[in-house]
Amino acid sequence: MSLNGKAYIAGAFEHPTRFAPEKSVAQLHVECAAGALKDAGLSFADVDGYFCAGDAPGGSPLPLADYMNLKLKWMDGTELGGCSYLAHIEHAAAAIAAGKCSVALITLAGKPRSQGQAVGTAPRVLSADRPETPWDPPSRWGIAGIYAMYAMRHMHEYGTTSEQMAWVKVAASHHAQHNPHALLRKVVTVEDVVTSAMIAKPLHRLDCCVITDGGGALIVTRPEIARSLKQPLVKIRGCGQTIKTNNGGAIDVTRTGAERSGPLAFDEAGIVPADIKYASVYDNFTIMVIAQLEDLGFCKKGEGGKFVADGNLISGVGKLPWNTDGGGLCNNHPMNRGGITKAIEAVRQCRGQAHPAVQVKNCDLALASGPGLVLGDGHAHATVIFERE
Amino acid sequence: MQTNESLEHAMAALAQDPYVGANPELHEFWQAAARHELLVKTCTQCSRAHWYPRMFCPFCASEDTEWRKASGQGKIYAFSEVVRAEPPYILAYVRLDEGPVLLTNMVDCDPTALHIDQAVKVLFRPAQEGRSFPVFTPY
Numbered sequence: 001m002s003l004n005g006k007a008y009i010a011g012a013f014e015h016p017t018r019f020a021p022e023k024s025v026a027q028l029h030v031e032c033a034a035g036a037l038k039d040a041g042l043s044f045a046d047v048d049g050y051f052c053a054g055d056a057p058g059g060s061p062l063p064l065a066d067y068m069n070l071k072l073k074w075m076d077g078t079e080l081g082g083c084s085y086l087a088h089i090e091h092a093a094a095a096i097a098a099g100k101c102s103v104a105l106i107t108l109a110g111k112p113r114s115q116g117q118a119v120g121t122a123p124r125v126l127s128a129d130r131p132e133t134p135w136d137p138p139s140r141w142g143i144a145g146i147y148a149m150y151a152m153r154h155m156h157e158y159g160t161t162s163e164q165m166a167w168v169k170v171a172a173s174h175h176a177q178h179n180p181h182a183l184l185r186k187v188v189t190v191e192d193v194v195t196s197a198m199i200a201k202p203l204h205r206l207d208c209c210v211i212t213d214g215g216g217a218l219i220v221t222r223p224e225i226a227r228s229l230k231q232p233l234v235k236i237r238g239c240g241q242t243i244k245t246n247n248g249g250a251i252d253v254t255r256t257g258a259e260r261s262g263p264l265a266f267d268e269a270g271i272v273p274a275d276i277k278y279a280s281v282y283d284n285f286t287i288m289v290i291a292q293l294e295d296l297g298f299c300k301k302g303e304g305g306k307f308v309a310d311g312n313l314i315s316g317v318g319k320l321p322w323n324t325d326g327g328g329l330c331n332n333h334p335m336n337r338g339g340i341t342k343a344i345e346a347v348r349q350c351r352g353q354a355h356p357a358v359q360v361k362n363c364d365l366a367l368a369s370g371p372g373l374v375l376g377d378g379h380a381h382a383t384v385i386f387e388r389e
Numbered sequence: 390m391q392t393n394e395s396l397e398h399a400m401a402a403l404a405q406d407p408y409v410g411a412n413p414e415l416h417e418f419w420q421a422a423a424r425h426e427l428l429v430k431t432c433t434q435c436s437r438a439h440w441y442p443r444m445f446c447p448f449c450a451s452e453d454t455e456w457r458k459a460s461g462q463g464k465i466y467a468f469s470e471v472v473r474a475e476p477p478y479i480l481a482y483v484r485l486d487e488g489p490v491l492l493t494n495m496v497d498c499d500p501t502a503l504h505i506d507q508a509v510k511v512l513f514r515p516a517q518e519g520r521s522f523p524v525f526t527p528y
Contacts, residue, residue: 128408132441135491139524140474197473199471200469200480201469202469245447248443249438251482251490
């Protein structure tokens with residue numbers, strides 16, 4: 001069954017905080033939920049489906065559903081790392097299409113900034129019963145080092161340069177200057193990026209995303225409910241999700257799960273990449289935007305570096321307006337998970353509610369796409385295509 | 390060269406390691422690693438070696454796999470000097486001559502002299518939990 005047109009995004013909310021030491025994670029989730037419900041014109045009593053991921057206290061929908069005192073018919077705690085919330089949109093649309101719930105709430109929140117987490121360079125510690133963990137942690141692998149190897153391999157195979165990767169950050173900074181909530185609002189140049197401190201060669205500090213407290217929430221609902229509300233209509237046109245496994249060690253780290261989640265979403269939507277007016281693409285590191293744009297089909301494999309250069313991702317300047325909120329590189333990366341903010345900015349663009357300086361004209365088709373967990377080590381990927389109706 | 394004393398120490402340390410204890414079917418690998426031998430699980434049906442080791446073949450789903458002693462040689466697939474870490478270290482993906490790529494460290498080398506496709510060989514280092522794990526160095 002196709003999900004095309006079976007559900008709509010009725011509410012979207014990005015928490016304005018980037019540093020919240022005075023608040024609990026549960027309270028941040030509730031504030032995000034309340035914000036999205038207010039945005040939709042609905043209340044907690046209307047929610048009958050709840051979706052959350054590993055950031056939720058207890059790692060299950062139950063503690064937060066109890067905290068919010070929700071009356072539910074459908075619960076989903078699918079944990080796919082940073083792209084969980086994009087997958088949740090697909091799961092919510094499927095549940096709604098099957099008649100299992102009518103108003104689905106998706107929340108994300110966390111506070112790694114106030115907890116002082118050195119997310120990028122700290123060795124990752126995973127539970128002993130995960131089958132891959134006896135092998136990986138002794139290498140002290142951290143996120144920055146893994147994605148640095150990914151960048152190096154992309155450079156080796158395709159001739160991608162540090163300057164091309166820097167253009168991704170430059171575009172994000174051009175957008176973030178207009179976002180009063182963005183953590184980093186200063187416009188930067190290619191030279192600023194390539195002369196910033198080296199973190200893990202070849203990634204510089206400004207190739208890496210921010211670490212922020214905060215969160216976001218979405219409301220997915222049935223078409224007739226969405227039509228009864230006041231917000232402009234944003235239809236879920238197509239969805240795709242996948243896992244790209246470690247593949248028994250036969251890995252290719254230059255290719256992301258977007259090469260599967262993208263075609264699934266485009267096929268369900270019945271459109272091609274050239275139809276997309278705005279793209280939110282998860283930017284944990286600059287290289288990942290280049291690789292995913294290739295894998296999604298916005299350019300040929302290996303040509304992502306040329307594609308992003310010279311301001312091609314800057315709204316009003318380039319051919320593909322991208323991450324117009326400033327993305328994870330400049331605006332927000334709540335709980336080290338960028339999936340929900342990608343969907344929220346795509347919804348703003350479809351509604352015509354992005355900042356006027358970055359709003360894409362006639363934005364009738366938008367995409368949100370991103371990975372979860374770690375490339376080369378088994379990563380999920382999800383893509384959602386939205387249509388303004 | 391590994392002394393008898395260090396081998397005994399490495400074997401005894403396995404009993405304390407929670408990562409070893411959580412996966413009883415992999416003891417043979419860690420015992421070999423304590424002797425500084427690298428084993429690779431190989432499928433006797435499709436003949437492909439895989440990493441990380443499993444009791445079934447991730448390529449053809451056969452449960453007919455066996456441990457084989459690897460050459461211990463391979464080539465760098467990708468690497469990064471994590472300069473921001475304290476102390477800095479070199480993360481690497483190494484493609485074993487037997488086929489699979491594994492996540493590891495480069496040690497005993499000049500990071501500025503490393504390159505993709507460089508020939509490397511295995512060494513073993515103690516993990517903090519007790520087991521010995523494979524790392525690589527140019528040769």
